[in-house]
Amino acid sequence: MCSMCLSSPCHPRCPNAPEPVAIFMCCKCGEGVFEGDKYLDTSEGQICEDCLDDMTADEWLELFGESLAIAEKEEM
Ligand SMILES: [Zn+2]
Ligand SMILES: [Zn+2]
Structure with a gap:
């Protein structure tokens, strides 16, 4: 023991x-991802859980090829 x-x-x-x-290796921070760690598989590579925690909504959307629309007041 x-x-x-x-x-x-x-x-x-x-x-x-x-x-x-x-x-x-995580494609964002370069840290190793170890057995049992959680990560996200993306087209750009694997992203570790730490980086996922730090990502903003914009970054998430970018990852999925989406972007936020800007709300505009409709003309009457
Ligand atoms: Zn020990
Ligand atoms: Zn990372």
């Missing part, structure tokens, strides 16, 4: 744990 996290195998956050191997 590991003396730092008292688990076997090590807890993933334990400094003694083996370096996790990134399955792929």
Whole structure:
């Protein structure tokens, strides 16, 4: 058993744990996405959950090829 996290195998956050191997890199921040992480598969690449959290509505729409319409008052 590991003396730092008292688990076997090590807890993933334990400094003694083996370096996790990134399955792929996030296309926005370049950070690795690891087994069990959530991500979004897009036509431009995979985006990690952290980046998804930071995205604005505009960025989301851009991702899906949409854009916000500007509301205009209709002429009577
Ligand atoms: Zn450990
Ligand atoms: Zn990212």
